[in-house]
Amino acid sequence: MQPTIISLFLLLLVSGATTSCDKDEPDGKSIFVDPAEEKTEFDFWLDRHYTEPYNIRFEYRMPDRETHFNYWVSPPPVDKSIEVAKLIKYSTLDAMAELMSDQKDPLLFAKSYFPRVLYLVGSFEISSTGNTVLASAENGLQINVLGVKFFDREKDSERIAGTMLHEFMHILDGTYPVPSDYDTITQSDYVGDKYAQSGNDYMELGFVSKYARSSPAEDIAETGGRLISMSEEEWEAMLSSIESADGRAKIEKKRSILIAWLRDDFGVDVAKWSDIYLRRLSELGDIDWTNLED
Numbered sequence: 584m585q586p587t588i589i590s591l592f593l594l595l596l597v598s599g600a601t602t603s604c605d606k607d608e609p610d611g612k613s614i615f616v617d618p619a620e621e622k623t624e625f626d627f628w629l630d631r632h633y634t635e636p637y638n639i640r641f642e643y644r645m646p647d648r649e650t651h652f653n654y655w656v657s658p659p660p661v662d663k664s665i666e667v668a669k670l671i672k673y674s675t676l677d678a679m680a681e682l683m684s685d686q687k688d689p690l691l692f693a694k695s696y697f698p699r700v701l702y703l704v705g706s707f708e709i710s711s712t713g714n715t716v717l718a719s720a721e722n723g724l725q726i727n728v729l730g731v732k733f734f735d736r737e738k739d740s741e742r743i744a745g746t747m748l749h750e751f752m753h754i755l756d757g758t759y760p761v762p763s764d765y766d767t768i769t770q771s772d773y774v775g776d777k778y779a780q781s782g783n784d785y786m787e788l789g790f791v792s793k794y795a796r797s798s799p800a801e802d803i804a805e806t807g808g809r810l811i812s813m814s815e816e817e818w819e820a821m822l823s824s825i826e827s828a829d830g831r832a833k834i835e836k837k838r839s840i841l842i843a844w845l846r847d848d849f850g851v852d853v854a855k856w857s858d859i860y861l862r863r864l865s866e867l868g869d870i871d872w873t874n875l876e877d
Contacts, residue, residue: 789833
């Protein structure tokens with residue numbers, strides 16, 4: 584009796600499954616839509632200002648293939664993504680083009696060294712040490728910009744622009760490394776992940792920030808970014824605040840090495856770049872943050 588009941592049950596199950604399939608036939612439209620089939624006005628703007636001139640993919644949809652699965656992250660809002668795209672274009676890419684305006688191809692510097700992917704994430708990442716990760720560079724090919732859904736252009740533009748300089752210095756250093764003499768200047772004072780718990784006497788030890796003490800690579804990125812983001816007057820004020828003659832001399836030595844490195848390996852005039860960058864930051868109020876027809 585039991586085999587008959589089981590056979591009847593299987594027959595009904597198969598029949599039900601067949602009926603269910605008959606009522607739920609696909610309509611011919613895949614749920615896996617190629618983003619290229621549904622380009623938005625913003626996508627076309629990105630084509631004109633990122634993809635076509637620089638071959639940069641500006642990724643704001645946060646596909647899983649690019650996501651760090653060891654963090655809980657969320658995608659950024661489109662309106663915030665538009666603002667960040669305009670900020671990076673004006674303060675970073677356009678600034679580089681202006682810097683190289685006397686070259687045959689003013690865009691060549693950015694095209695040669697700027698990463699191929701800018702990847703936006705809505706939330707911040709929290710590191711194992713409890714520190715908030717603002718951005719990261721991956722193998723010289725991608726910069727991740729984090730916390731985009733919290734972006735306030737009145738408060739955060741300078742931070743995002745400065746972060747781009749920091750990550751770009753990592754990429755340049757990975758392309759043509761800074762002379763090894765740099766690493767020896769404060770070799771005994773790098774503390775790795777313990778930098779967050781270190782004291783506030785970092786300048787007295789020869790560092791421009793507490794984070795610079797984490798490693799020579801971060802020291803280069805922190806100091807190199809400030810070469811562009813700080814005016815000559817701001818540099819002098821910072822150096823004058825250092826009580827230790829040894830600490831000041833170490834920072835000045837690092838600064839000289841980086842200025843020569845950028846000039847000799849990349850043809851970059853640091854003073855000119857800084858002037859352009861700072862002027863553009865002062866002009867951010869002139870940007871039309873929502874217009875996608877330019």
